[in-house]
Amino acid sequence: MPERAIGIFDSGVGGLTVLKEVARLLPREELLYVGDTARVPYGTKSPETVRRYAHEVAEFLVSQGVKMLVVACNTASAVALESLSGHFCIPVIGVIAPGARRAATLSHGRRIGVIGTEGTVKSGAYAREIQACDPAIEVFSAPCPLFVPLAEEGWAEHRIATLAAEEYLAPLLTHRIDTLVLGCTHYPLFKNTLHALLGTSVQLVDSAEETAKAVVARLHDVGANITGRGRTRFFVTDVPDRFTRVGSAFLGTRLEGVTQIEL
């Protein structure tokens, strides 16, 4: 019997930052990745619609026999994780809790900033998870709607990105945060821009890295792959061209073997 894969999904290319970390920590695991590119983005859509899309993508991955589901999208994790966990019999790991736990551990001043899509910020999911770790922590959030298109344009380190970051982060900085959660899978691409703006007094939390660690921690529940060669297969809901092009820039290596599916 072939080893079962880990299923990872996002609305588009953003979740590739999570896939990359999972592949780095678990080089033997087979990975299946779905980007819901016909309906991307999720970040500006309603919880009801995102939940419906997330279930459709998850159904596909489960039909492929995956042993674990990684919701590599902050918006979908924020609004659909509970309903996905209740519906499927395999472990379902989102990106919110790992990032929130890490931020709560790091923040000595107990003042944490969270940036994300409109959907993620509106859900309040990060604040809930962080305060579940320590109710004394104050959480200040800001949506950064321009960051996803800036990242996909390849402009995450452009002067425009710096100006946008200044606008978006100004309210958080007045609250003297000491830790900032990058609450969207596109945002790790802005690390240099944010470091330059925030200096060394604000620590950045990359949910992608933390989520990959959470996947490792849950692996014994479903059995690690000890013979695999770490093959990754990609599925998208629109034609693959744009995903392959933008995704290759995200991963830093050329994406191969992208298959279109209908959901």
Added chain:
Amino acid sequence: MPERAIGIFDSGVGGLTVLKEVARLLPREELLYVGDTARVPYGTKSPETVRRYAHEVAEFLVSQGVKMLVVACNTASAVALESLSGHFCIPVIGVIAPGARRAATLSHGRRIGVIGTEGTVKSGAYAREIQACDPAIEVFSAPCPLFVPLAEEGWAEHRIATLAAEEYLAPLLTHRIDTLVLGCTHYPLFKNTLHALLGTSVQLVDSAEETAKAVVARLHDVGANITGRGRTRFFVTDVPDRFTRVGSAFLGTRLEGVTQIEL
């Protein structure tokens, strides 16, 4: 028998710039507007996917008994107009031909720039329509992917918009264009920013205005509404909140009566 309405659709709020012009020129017509907000944007998606979405939206409007279809989205007009026109028995008007004709008339130097989404620019639809008017005209195109999110953020006149416009338009300016087609329904919001950047030597063509004139010109085919009160009804495929908020900013008046539909 009640007077039949004019159906207008777009992927989201952008087509409201067209609706506004149609309502201004035809204050008695009843208008039905659909924003496909559960699947917005169309501009980064493939022709096949946009064509499928456009047909689903058009089917809904036709089921509501509209007498004319206005494709108030440049991307959908670029890739789906022919197939929509072939499929439905009512007049189907897109935004490309009216804007292209106007640009061809205005350009004395026969050097026209076109800006639009990735999908519109890739389709080459504007160049084809412009050169159908005058094969001697040279057409230079540039996608401006950041303009739609900038407009929806309310930043069309922000310094970031000026910087983005400088980046996107630089290649067109080296070609010494004398006319620029705003080939996306969001782009009329950038008129001030573009005027400041381009000066008076480049004329801007607003497809929304030209399309409204084309609707007026075709009205005798389907019968003008002479007793109506110009009621407009709005339909969206995601929950209405965001459409109502962003759309009200687009129209300059508060949107009322937005109904969610499933396609």
